[in-house]
Amino acid sequence: MRILIVEDEYPSAEFTQQLCREILQTQLDSIAMVHDLTEALEHVEKHPVDLCLLDLNLHGESGYRLLQTAAAQSFHTVIISAYPDQAPEAFQYGVLDFIVKPFGKPRLREALARFGDRTETREVNAKFLSVRSHDGYRLVEISNIMYMKAAGPYVELHFMDGKKELLLKTMSRLEQILPAHFIRTHRSYFVNLNEIESFCHSGSGKYELSLKDHTVLPLSRSKYRSLYDLFHE
Amino acid sequence: MNASHSRIDLYRCLIYLAIAWATLGSDASLAGSADTTATNIHSLSWEHSSPVRLWYHRIGDDPTWANPQQDLSDWEYLADRRGGSQSPGIQWYRAAIRLEGTQDEFDILAISIGGLASAFELYWDGNLIGTGGSVASSVEDEISGPIRSVLRIKREWTNPGSHTIAIRLSNFHTSIEHPLGSVALGYHYKFFYEHSYKSSHRVFVGGASLIAGLFCIAMFFAGSRHRSYLLFALYCLFSLFFDLFTILNLYSEISVQHIRWIVPLFRYGQIVSLLSLVAFVIFTYDIGHKALVAAFAGLFSLISVWLSVDIPSQSALSSELLPVLAGVLLLYAIYKKTTGSFAAFVGLAIWRIGKYPDLFPVGIDYHPLVYITSDIVFLFCIVLSISRRIHAENMQLQAMKLRSSRLEVDLLKKNIQPHFILNTLQSITSWIKKKPDNAYLLIEALAEEFRMINRIADKNLIPLHQEIKLCRTHLEIMGFRMGSTYELITDGLHEDDQVPPMIFHTLIENTLTHSFKTQESGTIRLSGERSDQQTVYRLSNNGSRLAEISRKSDDVVQEGMGLKYIRARLEESFAGKWALDYTLDNEQWEVTIVIEQQLPGAP
Numbered sequence A: 001m002r003i004l005i006v007e008d009e010y011p012s013a014e015f016t017q018q019l020c021r022e023i024l025q026t027q028l029d030s031i032a033m034v035h036d037l038t039e040a041l042e043h044v045e046k047h048p049v050d051l052c053l054l055d056l057n058l059h060g061e062s063g064y065r066l067l068q069t070a071a072a073q074s075f076h077t078v079i080i081s082a083y084p085d086q087a088p089e090a091f092q093y094g095v096l097d098f099i100v101k102p103f104g105k106p107r108l109r110e111a112l113a114r115f116g117d118r119t120e121t122r123e124v125n126a127k128f129l130s131v132r133s134h135d136g137y138r139l140v141e142i143s144n145i146m147y148m149k150a151a152g153p154y155v156e157l158h159f160m161d162g163k164k165e166l167l168l169k170t171m172s173r174l175e176q177i178l179p180a181h182f183i184r185t186h187r188s189y190f191v192n193l194n195e196i197e198s199f200c201h202s203g204s205g206k207y208e209l210s211l212k213d214h215t216v217l218p219l220s221r222s223k224y225r226s227l228y229d230l231f232h233e
Numbered sequence B: 001m002n003a004s005h006s007r008i009d010l011y012r013c014l015i016y017l018a019i020a021w022a023t024l025g026s027d028a029s030l031a032g033s034a035d036t037t038a039t040n041i042h043s044l045s046w047e048h049s050s051p052v053r054l055w056y057h058r059i060g061d062d063p064t065w066a067n068p069q070q071d072l073s074d075w076e077y078l079a080d081r082r083g084g085s086q087s088p089g090i091q092w093y094r095a096a097i098r099l100e101g102t103q104d105e106f107d108i109l110a111i112s113i114g115g116l117a118s119a120f121e122l123y124w125d126g127n128l129i130g131t132g133g134s135v136a137s138s139v140e141d142e143i144s145g146p147i148r149s150v151l152r153i154k155r156e157w158t159n160p161g162s163h164t165i166a167i168r169l170s171n172f173h174t175s176i177e178h179p180l181g182s183v184a185l186g187y188h189y190k191f192f193y194e195h196s197y198k199s200s201h202r203v204f205v206g207g208a209s210l211i212a213g214l215f216c217i218a219m220f221f222a223g224s225r226h227r228s229y230l231l232f233a234l235y236c237l238f239s240l241f242f243d244l245f246t247i248l249n250l251y252s253e254i255s256v257q258h259i260r261w262i263v264p265l266f267r268y269g270q271i272v273s274l275l276s277l278v279a280f281v282i283f284t285y286d287i288g289h290k291a292l293v294a295a296f297a298g299l300f301s302l303i304s305v306w307l308s309v310d311i312p313s314q315s316a317l318s319s320e321l322l323p324v325l326a327g328v329l330l331l332y333a334i335y336k337k338t339t340g341s342f343a344a345f346v347g348l349a350i351w352r353i354g355k356y357p358d359l360f361p362v363g364i365d366y367h368p369l370v371y372i373t374s375d376i377v378f379l380f381c382i383v384l385s386i387s388r389r390i391h392a393e394n395m396q397l398q399a400m401k402l403r404s405s406r407l408e409v410d411l412l413k414k415n416i417q418p419h420f421i422l423n424t425l426q427s428i429t430s431w432i433k434k435k436p437d438n439a440y441l442l443i444e445a446l447a448e449e450f451r452m453i454n455r456i457a458d459k460n461l462i463p464l465h466q467e468i469k470l471c472r473t474h475l476e477i478m479g480f481r482m483g484s485t486y487e488l489i490t491d492g493l494h495e496d497d498q499v500p501p502m503i504f505h506t507l508i509e510n511t512l513t514h515s516f517k518t519q520e521s522g523t524i525r526l527s528g529e530r531s532d533q534q535t536v537y538r539l540s541n542n543g544s545r546l547a548e549i550s551r552k553s554d555d556v557v558q559e560g561m562g563l564k565y566i567r568a569r570l571e572e573s574f575a576g577k578w579a580l581d582y583t584l585d586n587e588q589w590e591v592t593i594v595i596e597q598q599l600p601g602a603p
Helices: A010-027 A037-046 A063-071 A084-092 A105-116 A171-177 A221-231 B002-010 B019-023 B188-224 B227-251 B256-284 B290-310 B312-335 B341-353 B364-415 B418-434 B436-456 B464-482 B503-514 B545-552 B561-574
Strands: A002-006 A030-034 A051-055 A076-081 A097-100 A128-133 A136-141 A145-151 A154-159 A164-167 A182-186 A189-192 A196-203 A206-211 A216-219 B039-043 B055-059 B076-078 B091-100 B109-114 B119-124 B127-132 B148-152 B161-170 B182-187 B486-491 B522-530 B535-541 B578-585 B588-595
Touching: A002 A010, A002 A037, A010 A030, A010 A051, A010 A105, A010 B418, A010 B464, A030 A037, A037 A063, A051 A063, A063 A076, A063 A084, A063 A128, A063 A136, A076 A084, A076 A105, A084 A097, A097 A105, A128 A164, A171 A189, A182 A216, A182 A221, A189 A216, A196 A221, A206 A221, A216 A221, B039 B182, B109 B119, B109 B127, B109 B188, B127 B148, B148 B188, B182 B188, B188 B227, B188 B364, B227 B256, B227 B364, B256 B290, B256 B312, B256 B364, B290 B312, B312 B341, B341 B364, B364 B561, B418 B436, B418 B464, B436 B464, B464 B486, B464 B503, B464 B522, B503 B522, B503 B535, B503 B561, B503 B588, B561 B578, B561 B588
Parallel strands: A002 A030, A002 A051, A051 A076, A076 A097, B039 B091, B486 B522
Antiparallel strands: A128 A136, A145 A154, A145 A189, A154 A164, A182 A189, A196 A206, A206 A216, B055 B076, B055 B091, B091 B161, B109 B148, B109 B182, B119 B127, B119 B161, B522 B535, B535 B588, B578 B588
């Protein structure tokens, strides 16, 4: 695992780094500390990162802006903050966990465990996704999305009004933060359950799924079964 | 109407005296009913006494002039008592009366005389029915009588038909010349009824004045110590005095010769009481230009005195000059939106209009009611106005206290904020792992800062050295937290200067948040410069981060809660006499606080 710690208080950053080393031991591929968001962004340009441990209050900068910037990155984010009241908003942005200061080893271990765990049902799901736009970051509402399609390192977001956006996240990372009504219907697709019109076997072992706007998407056989169960319960 | 009106004015100076009598019935239905026969017609009714208005006048003295059969061709006819001033010396008045109706069985008629000359004898159909003092041909021999008397007429002399009143008088003791005063005819009981009616309204208004005056005195002693309220109390006590004197006069016979001092007493007393009212308005409603207004008030008083002494016909003007001035001042106060001025103005206007009951479509019997009502409304309005001002003051005081306690809460909240504590606890956790000694030091510093904040929390001003110590403790804590060291260098400060608590502390807090990079050690410089008029404090730092950021974006300088706190604190202690500014100079942020006033403890 490749971890980036973003924390402006040096002793705390060092402490977090030390704990990560102790918890992950050999699982840890690399760990780095930076002290503000600009440095963090510079870092991710050059080095791949899986998980970012982010302090939401860096040098008086607004937590909201940090959150929006972090949420748009490809890595997972775990917030470390002294402001517990920021937690609900942070989860809406799709962060993996929210650690309240002061914390110790057990709490950090729990958060790091979430990173690998894909089956866990989360209580709070993301409501927004942060996408890059020409002048920074923009929030889009997940409930307006019809389906998502993998496209290399990106995910294409298809909205009900026909618009498209690119999101810098992998399918597996996205799966961990999406709300329950988005289901993975294929290796490369997430579909909004509410938008499904019909699905059928189209012959020669292939399955198809039609959306309300008549878009036809491929459906994997295993997912056909679970969809069938879901709709005929 | 006009004539009787001017007569009322003429006796203005006596209005609190027996002349209250004289106004009685002055507009009664008899006016002008007997212009050719020169006979006063009186109908014998329970309802009214009626004034005797049509007189013949003759200077000289002859006992036969009392005789009803006297030939009046040599006498001067005075319709409605116009003219005929009473010069000193013996003279006679005569009037013919016709009694109509049926005389009541159980009461007898009487003649009331008020505002007459100093001594008189009164004859009814040639019979002497009463005297006031002793009529004589020289000032030495004359004995002055009461200002007012009621003389009863024997029942058998007052059958319906024609009768004659003759008055023999000498007029040596009255200091002022005036026409024949009020003579009225009516049932004897009626005069006493009216008598108590008048005194009751005086008692009523006097009581109201007393309460209003005591209220003002109480308001003065109750704490706010507004001397202007005493001025209104003075006015009220003057009114009370006039009322009491009038009542006294109604129940005891005061000799005419005292008019000599009663008249000036009332004349100047009135002006002084009105002056105290004007002064009350000036000082209560924050009228500026006090010297100018006072000069006007003085001038108006002099004019009032002059008018009432030399031009009695202008006595309405003389008594209204000062109230009008007060009214104008109140209008000005209303224009300036002074609290309570509107109520006071309304009260004043109603009060003055109430002095002219002729303006109202009510019968003469209701005139005292108009006086009472307008007086009470006036007193109520002024008391209301004063109460509103006291209420407004209390609100202001409360708001000030509230602001102060809110700042205290802010101060406590600022440093006992959860995120400050929680971040510091996280630091302690970190240090425990890495270097436990530092964790102890950090805990000590944190405890020290909390102790100091707790000590100063309820103060508006603290000595500068205390503030500096607090700043240094905070820097120590933040040094541990950020993994660096910060130093505070002071220069040119007077350590005994009094400053609002935690203003520099707050600035330094902001500095640490924004100015230094992580692990960047820094120096913060606080310098002071004192001149005769002001003290200038400058706070700067050598941090690299803020300068860097300020080159990139401009949203860093938004005013946070910290600066709002500092401004509120400075305003609380140095209202209007401070300035706060911040500049980016040579890539260094500098905050300047100027306090104009010399600080306590300055040489």
